[in-house]
Amino acid sequence: MVCGGFVCTKNGLCALNILYVMVSLLLVGVAAWGKWFGLVSSIRVVAGVICVGIFLFMVAFVGLCGALKHHQVLLFFYMIILFIVFVVQFSVSCACLSLNKDQQNNLLEVGWNKSEATQMDVEKTLDCCGYSSFNPNGTCAARCFHSNPPVTCNTCASIIQQYAGEVLRFVGGIGLFFSFTEIVGVWLARKYRNMKDPRSNPGAFL
Numbered sequence: 001m002v003c004g005g006f007v008c009t010k011n012g013l014c015a016l017n018i019l020y021v022m023v024s025l026l027l028v029g030v031a032a033w034g035k036w037f038g039l040v041s042s043i044r045v046v047a048g049v050i051c052v053g054i055f056l057f058m059v060a061f062v063g064l065c066g067a068l069k070h071h072q073v074l075l076f077f078y079m080i081i082l083f084i085v086f087v088v089q090f091s092v093s094c095a096c097l098s099l100n101k102d103q104q105n106n107l108l109e110v111g112w113n114k115s116e117a118t119q120m121d122v123e124k125t126l127d128c129c130g131y132s133s134f135n136p137n138g139t140c141a142a143r144c145f146h147s148n149p150p151v152t153c154n155t156c157a158s159i160i161q162q163y164a165g166e167v168l169r170f171v172g173g174i175g176l177f178f179s180f181t182e183i184v185g186v187w188l189a190r191k192y193r194n195m196k197d198p199r200s201n202p203g204a205f206l
Contacts, residue, residue: 027053093175
């Protein structure tokens with residue numbers, strides 16, 4: 001069977017969805033690991049990552065079942081869902097790559113002000129206090145704040161901004177890569193749906 005035929009297309013679609021299953025399990029595992037070891041205390045962040053992992057697993061499962069059974073309905077819904085995910089992910093990835101310094105700072109400050117749990121995680125991890133300013137009479141989870149003798153703690157903005165651009169470029173690049181795998185998945189599913197199964201009646205069109 002030459003590549004591009006029924007079996008080759010089926011195997012390619014199965015391999016792509018197995019990759020998505022592995023990524024989804026990795027997302028759920030990393031989120032649970034981070035929560036278990038106290039690296040992330042924000043339940044919203046953990047729940048968000050786990051929900052993304054479960055959603056990706058369900059989409060991959062539908063695609064895998066549709067590919068194995070050559071099921072027209074499953075493949076159709078798989079194509080639609082995957083195309084919507086592609087549009088959203090491609091847009092977000094492009095936005096991450098196009099943000100300038102001021103937009104990055106505004107976005108980071110908004111995220112900082114939304115969750116006290118996230119603030120504590122960042123302060124503890126980066127050993128800093130406050131975002132752009134800090135009240136010495138306030139509270140802080142950083143080691144420098146509780147050291148004896150006391151030392152001056154840096155603000156978190158000065159540390160985060162050093163890496164924000166690199167992180168956004170990395171996230172945007174990874175997002176673009178996976179968005180192109182998704183459009184490949186849509187193309188494979190569409191092609192596979194319109195193929196005849198060589199094991200079935202040659203006159204039938206599935």
